[in-house]
Amino acid sequence: MTSTQPFETVVEQHGATVLRVCRAVLGPADADDAWSETFLAAMRAYPDLAAGANVEAWLVTIAHRKAIDVVRAAGRRAVPTDRLPDTPAPPAPDGPDPDLAAAVTRLPHRQRQAVAYHYLAGLPHGEVAAILGGSTDAARRAAADGIAALRRTYPPATTRKGDLR
Amino acid sequence: MSIHDDLPRHLTAAYPDTPDHLHRLRERLAAAARADGILDIAYRTVDSPVGPLLLAATDIGLVRVAYQREGHDTVLQTLAERISPRILLAPARLDTTVRELEEYFAGTRTAFDLPLDWRLSAGFRASVLHRLPDIGYGHTASYAAVAALAGNPRAVRAVGTACATNPLPVVVPCHRVVRSDGSLGGYLGGVEAKRALLTLEDAA
Known part of the structure; x- marks a missing residue:
């Protein structure tokens, strides 16, 4: 059996979450392209999606690949890698950072992805591990490390940027 | 905290x-x-x-x-x-x-000129629906007359079913099919909608 819900319903239910994930992983500039590419690829493959599949995890998996494609296409890294470049964002302010979204873009790529897929998309660590590769424990650790790093800059924390690894 | x-x-x-x-x-x-x-x-x-x-x-x-x-x-x-x-x-x-x-x-169009995809109807129902545009704007035909038009005069009940399952109402005018005694009969959009469409066509 395959999926039969109209694709419009999929966009309606998951469009906002996938856009959040794209923004967190890529930053605002490239998020739109990644979102568009994700839903276009998803729509193409949609008739073959198994009934009962976790649609959100499926979309995030596609978004994960598209985010990598978008970064490659932008030519920011010519390195053949399945990883996103670290820290493309501007430097952190000296002191507490109220801009949580900007702080996320400064996380190492794996933490950024784990935080986005677990906390924004709501996927269990096991699903995140399936997307990122590696163990469930590693995915859990990456998400926890990411949150811990964000706590150090998000108010009312007073730890300065120099204390971050 | x-x-x-x-x-x-x-x-x-x-x-x-x-x-x-x-x-x-x-x-x-x-x-x-x-x-x-x-x-x-x-x-x-x-x-x-x-x-x-x-x-x-x-x-x-x-x-x-x-x-x-x-x-x-x-x-x-x-x-x-x-x-x-x-x-x-x-x-x-x-x-x-x-x-x-x-x-x-608005009453300014009496026939539709649109490409139609008929794939949702098949068999005798499809042949019934294909005949319906022959019933001109402002006219009606009985279920029995449409059965004859579609090539099976005895299939009056099947004509009713074809109209009730018309995938393209309004555009394919099943609302112009009425009972032989002149009463409206049923309509998939509700009998009030059928009356409204026939009234619109009479008034134009």
């Missing part, structure tokens, strides 16, 4: 919903899907004197017109199962249909 306990929740709030922005992305998706040839069904709704109508089209033509009482969500679900789930709200493909319907309801 600390705001940090809520950090995951704040994280979602750090990416606020942007409905207008998302709306533009969805429009862009519909255009890209159409250009890529994967928009199997485009749909929209349109207000009319007989209530909101759902209009759906494949790349062949108009495939479904649905009254609100049929349940638009149910109709879309059925289209997903019978034709393809690659369905998007994409009004552009239905511009001509909307214009012709507006002209029809």
Whole structure:
């Protein structure tokens, strides 16, 4: 059996979450392209999606690949890698950072992805591990490390940027 | 106690919903899907004197017109199962249909000139529906007369079934099929809608 819900319903239910994930992983500039590419690829493959599949995890998996494609296409890294470049964002302010979204873009790529897929998309660590590769424990650790790093800059924390690894 | 306990929740709030922005992305998706040839069904709704109508089209033509009482969500679900789930709200493909319907309801159009996709009807029902445009604007025909037109004079009940399951009401004028005694008979859009359409056509 395959999926039969109209694709419009999929966009309606998951469009906002996938856009959040794209923004967190890529930053605002490239998020739109990644979102568009994700839903276009998803729509193409949609008739073959198994009934009962976790649609959100499926979309995030596609978004994960598209985010990598978008970064490659932008030519920011010519390195053949399945990883996103670290820290493309501007430097952190000296002191507490109220801009949580900007702080996320400064996380190492794996933490950024784990935080986005677990906390924004709501996927269990096991699903995140399936997307990122590696163990469930590693995915859990990456998400926890990411949150811990964000706590150090998000108010009312007073730890300065120099204390971050 | 600390705001940090809520950090995951704040994280979602750090990416606020942007409905207008998302709306533009969805429009862009519909255009890209159409250009890529994967928009199997485009749909929209349109207000009319007989209530909101759902209009759906494949790349062949108009495939479904649905009254609100049929349940638009149910109709879309059925289209997903019978034709393809690659369905998007994409009004552009239905511009001509909307214009012709507006002209029809304004009384300035007496026949539709639209490409139709007949795939939702088959067999005798299909041959019944194909004969219906022969009943001219402002005229009616009995179920028995339509059965004869479709080549099976005894299939009066089947004509009723064909009309009741017409996937393209209004455009394919099953509302012009009435009982031999002159009473309206049933209508998939409700008898009030049938009366409204016949009244509109008489008055024009």
